[in-house]
Amino acid sequence: MVEPGLIRAAQSGDRDALITLLREIETHVYRTAYYILNNEQDAMDAAQEALIRIYTKIGSYEEKAQFKTWIQRIVTNICIDKFRRSKPTVSIDEHEMVFREKQNVEDEVLSAYAVQDIRNAIDKLPEHHRAVVVLRYLQDFSYNEIADSLDLPLNTVKSYLFRARQQLQTLLHDYQKGGVRG
């Protein structure tokens, strides 16, 4: 995503390189913030804060980590810490059974979920589950890259992602059935 040479130049004090680097990553940073926070203005604020933090901390980045996981760690931390809202999220119960009722599979498969429904469903997930989903689908990260970004064990990443899918699937199914819309 970002050339190693550009990163090194930025780290050695080349301010222009650092600004160029920030321009290259700003959309990625914003996208993560947007889907974690589900709010355009908060996403702008969080992304700007993340870019400033990347600007000031560029020297502390070490090449043993992937640069893209390093920046996603910064932006997810800001989203989770700074923009933590006391809003209700669904409880993710490990033993929740998924087959709650017989459904008409045909109907459901044919109709697509509305993007807004998906965003609202993501917004209902606990923050770390939300972050895992965002990194998996908006940044195309692997399990390991997600684990590095969020500083979580690999198995935790998998279980968060799997449970988040279950939960999203249930929520979206409810929306589609004309139930509670976000």
Place this chain on the structure above:
Amino acid sequence: MTCQEVIEYMNRQLDDDLGEHEYEILMKHTRHCPDCAAMFERLKKLSEELGNLPHVMPKYSLVDAILPQLEQVVPFRQPEAASVEMSPAAAPAPQQARRAKERHQLRFRAITGIIAASVAAGLFLVSYNAGLFPSSNSFGDDNKSNSVAAADVQSDTFAAAKQFSNDGNKAEVGTESIEQDGSNETMRSAGNDDHVTTEEDLGISGMESGNSAGGSDGPASGDNSGSVPGEAPSIAGPNQGGGESFSDPNEGLVPAPLQAVSSDGSYIAKAAGYVIHVYNAGDNSDVYTSKRRNGKISTLLWSDDSKQLTYEIQLESGGMERYVIDMATLTESKAAH
């Protein structure tokens, strides 16, 4: 295999994490389990839609929006990342014109500048160290403290250069080059200079430190020191005390006693409090003690022929007085600025 275990396989399949054998197990199960088949369909659909979420872009450039803020913030740089950029910042253009000047004056000015630069670099090291640790600890939490610390360092450096130089222009040159570099590399070279400065020929070590600490007058000093190293006026800056004063940042803020060896090596002048003692370098006997002055002695400078010692007093009012001791008559007089 339970349905719950199969759901994990479904998820891993969505992430391309299933081996061929595992995939067969999954498919075999879903063929005989309508619930799991339905679930798998829904999860696949969900995953596909999550993958198709709009790749939103910010309404305006976030970087442009924060540029003014970034101006206020000093990026934290890797300590070892600054190795290459000593030379570009060195040798500012105005220096070139001065080379045409009379050789004697050139050498005098060059050395003064180098000493000033290395003194400033040394003090910069000290003050930077003193400022760096608190600011780097609070890094990222408080951006303002960084820029404040940086501002302190700059003013310290400037004050230091002014204080220990008797050539205002040169002092500024030295300060400039250090501020431009503004890097730990500058510090490191200044640190190395300490070792060099403890060598016998302070004139030559001064040259070397000048070259490595920004090289304000690199070319000029190279000309002169190369041909007549022995004649180079020996001017000891306050960092002549060597490594100790730099090992402890707090201690380093108080300059080591100012002293200077005359060009021919026959006299040693030392500042002690508000007076200057001149000793015979051979037997360490007292030659002359200056009058007591009402300010801090900031510079000791021998003339090339070792017949005159010029010193500067920094008055508490902020002014500066310059005096010259004539070694032939052992008298001193106020010098014109």
